[in-house]
Amino acid sequence: MADDTIPAHPDIAISNTQGHLKIDPEALRGLAGRVLLGEGVRQAEISIVLVDDQTIHALNDRHLGHNWPTDVITFPLSEPDDTTLAAELVVSAEMAVVTARQAGTDPCAELALYVVHGLLHLCGYDDQTPEDRIRIRRREDEILTSEGLTNTFSLVGPPEVTETERESVRWAV
Template sequence: MTAPPDDPSPPTLEIDLSDTQGHLRLDPDRVRALARGVLGLEGVRDGSLSIAVVDNPSIREINRRHLDHDWATDVVSFLLSEPGEPGFSGDLAISAEMAVTVAARCGLDPHAEFALYLTHGLLHLCGYDDLTEAERDRMRRREDEILDAMGIARPPRDLDPGVVGFEASAQEAGS
């Protein structure tokens, strides 16, 4: 999954991005750069990542079909590689519509909210989870560190949980 620190070969992280929503204008190069940055901070140099930026009905269908959760969510992650395999492989679906909705309700920047969803989903792919309070705290600390390192303002933690989106991952569903 990660290359040794003294490996002179350049990273070969392929990122496929599909943006089918019309709620948030995104710069594909910036989305890819953020994904590379997050994965780089987690030691991932090689592999492939597919990111689908969608609207709420689309992510609801993904969530329902793959995780048996019949609701829209912010991000759904699917780790495709097995631990110990030489290359990283994963898929993310992110609702830009959810980012815009949550940001508007809370007075946040929708691009920062989107960056949080992307970071959160990538951390799931890198082995982080948020099923217990301790896991959630660890994951939130890492999100904060990464967003800070990337120069992105972290949305406040004291928001009403009924306002913010809630995450789902294949790992959480036991898949």
């Protein structure tokens, strides 16, 4: 007989295709698992793919019609009524390095922010309105603080900026 007391857990795969930032896949997998469990997700199949700006730029243009690089793109692969949350997160490690350099912060913390942000989108958070942006930023901050990391977004721009404005600030040198 199966032991029903064993808790379910998220299945998280890490694929590192970039050379801009050395990452610890186990630490990233642990962070992602804690975020999902903290949001009540017990069954998940998540793939986190770390890429460079050229790759995420092409994906952003092809799938979202935005002709610029971005920090993270989330591709949900499951339906809302599925028991297992399935998705792929594509994260620009290169952007994390550049943004952290501009802000004088840790690129690994910046990368963690991108992963947390993408996962929160999967868990129902949005950032299309000022209220939604404040809500997701607060949750990001809570998570990153609990992980001992600094949320670098407040150094880049206030929550009421648009994605395009935020991207232009990130790329201003």
